[in-house]
Amino acid sequence: MDILDLRILDILDIVFVALLLYYLYKLVRGTVAVNIFIGIVVIYLVWLLTQLLQMELLSSVLGEFVGVGVFALIVVFQQEIRKFLLMIGSNNFTQKGRFLRSFRFTKDDFEPKIKLDHIVKACETMGSTYTGALMVIQKSNKLDFVKNTGDKMKIELNQPIIESIFFKNSPLHDGAMIIEDNKITATRVILPVSNDRSIPLRFGLRHRAAVGITEKTDALALVVSEETGQTSYIKDGQFVMFETMEELQDKLKEDLS
């Protein structure tokens, strides 16, 4: 049977195509690009059908579209292609054994370098005083492209520093804070805002910016709402539910492993 001829390379081929589609979906999810993408797929399928049914005229008209399709794709998806390449280029697999950890060989004895207890306690305190905050924790995708929009720095991370940065009268409180390992590496950063229409209207720009950066990269984001004092945890463009701050800390630890 043909299926028995399936080589390991064929399986790898399928896995790579699936990964490629997954990353493309991740990039266009929630944006108008999804509709364009669907439009292109529909034209391509109709073209295949017209060829099958030998509908010469329609097939040649659609064929013209498909012929210049690659160039059209580059123009239409310029932004997305840029982000996709950025995503690949900024993946630092070798850094600190992340490649091995991605296979979960070393997960059990892995402790994140970041002082998560300081971050979570700072969220709790800032929430109790209705102090707005937005923190982004870098994972394997480099965040240099957003850090350039703010003030770069290198400060050892701890609870009082986080709280004083987001203190309402502080000159650094606006925008997002970027955290790498146990350092605050940028403040006042402007993040890409998500266009996802499924985000409830009660969430404003701070939350949308957290969704935006986690859609485009594998970073984790924490938001303290100035209005409600509530802390939100956002990962892969989605809000992660938790009941207690201890649970939040556990989830963060797990996602950084």
Ligand SMILES: Nc1ncnc2c1ncn2[C@@H]1O[C@H](COP(=O)(O)OP(=O)(O)OP(=O)(O)O)[C@@H](O)[C@H]1O
């Ligand atoms: N693109 C962005 N990148 C980083 N920070 C942003 C961005 N847009 C807005 N912010 C931050 O969010 C603040 C405005 O928050 P806004 O009230 O619109 O959001 P929200 O999601 O309703 O949050 P809150 O519940 O705290 O009010 C700004 O003062 C700024 O600090």
